[in-house]
Amino acid sequence: MTYVIAQPCVDVLDRACVEECPVDCIYEGNRMLYIHPDECIDCGACEPVCPVEAIFYEDDLPDEWEDYIDYNVAFFDELGSPGGADSIGPTGTDHPTIAALTPQNQE
Structure with a gap:
């Protein structure tokens, strides 16, 4: 088991979690x-x-975001396990489903 980031993060990218990890x-x-x-x-x-x-x-x-488990896992199919996000920085890509979403979480 692991932690998963879901829909509320799309188009927010706050990074407080990155600082804490x-x-x-x-x-x-x-x-x-x-x-x-x-x-x-x-x-x-x-x-x-x-x-x-x-x-x-x-x-x-939550059940409504269950697919985000697969999105998080599949994101690393090509990236592999680089051993730390700092070493590669922003990837500039997303899981195809995330990339195709209309703008989210905008006020």
Whole structure:
């Protein structure tokens, strides 16, 4: 099990979670952040600092955002496991479903 970032993060990219993560496993896509499922140590440090409440333990993810588990995992299919987000910086890409979304979370 791991933590998952869901829809409330799309087009927000606050990065408070990135600052809090002790293992640097939160990667920046073009429109949202993604937690690497193999690098995450399940410490939960990221969850309480998310200002839009987009981070959930996988078992606690609301049903409406269940697909975000697959989106987070698939994001790393090509990227692999670089061993830390800092070493690669923003990826400039997203899971295709996220990339195709209309603008989200805009006021």
